[in-house]
Amino acid sequence: MDHTAAGDLSRNLKAVLVVFIGCCLLSVIRIAWNAPKPGHINPDNIAKRSDQRFSAVKQALPTRGVIGYIGENGDSALPDYYLAQYALAPLVVDRSIQHKFVIGNFPGSEVPASLPGLRKTQDFGNGVVLLTSEDSQ
Numbered sequence: 001m002d003h004t005a006a007g008d009l010s011r012n013l014k015a016v017l018v019v020f021i022g023c024c025l026l027s028v029i030r031i032a033w034n035a036p037k038p039g040h041i042n043p044d045n046i047a048k049r050s051d052q053r054f055s056a057v058k059q060a061l062p063t064r065g066v067i068g069y070i071g072e073n074g075d076s077a078l079p080d081y082y083l084a085q086y087a088l089a090p091l092v093v094d095r096s097i098q099h100k101f102v103i104g105n106f107p108g109s110e111v112p113a114s115l116p117g118l119r120k121t122q123d124f125g126n127g128v129v130l131l132t133s134e135d136s137q
Helices: 003-034 046-059 077-088
Strands: 066-071 092-094 101-105 118-123 128-133
Touching: 046 077, 046 128, 066 077, 066 128, 077 092, 077 101, 101 118
Parallel strands: 066 092, 066 101
Antiparallel strands: 101 128, 118 128
8 A cells, every 4th residue: 555545544534533523422412402401300209209108107117126028029129128118217127027017018019918927917008018927926
């Protein structure tokens, strides 16, 4: 390859890079321009709704201590557990049924008719139930 061919290739490569970078910048500017502005975003306050779901059962529980937890399986199981912990604080919510009081959290399905080793004490609606261990009388 002679010197002029290498120079043409270098110029062509530079031109292609400039066009490519220009297109990328235009795309980013368009996305930034069309993005919702922070003042117009109305977030769905999940934590507040979780507080509301668990407010009645929280009144039926001791103010301090450790309670058990049982909930649904699947993708939302861990986030649902964390929301229950948040809503029931300062109680410690242990993901176990080996406690006198156990919270049943079934927001996306029916509460199971029977849960082995547990007795339904009160149904607070919206998938929230208070259970007690059958061993604790």
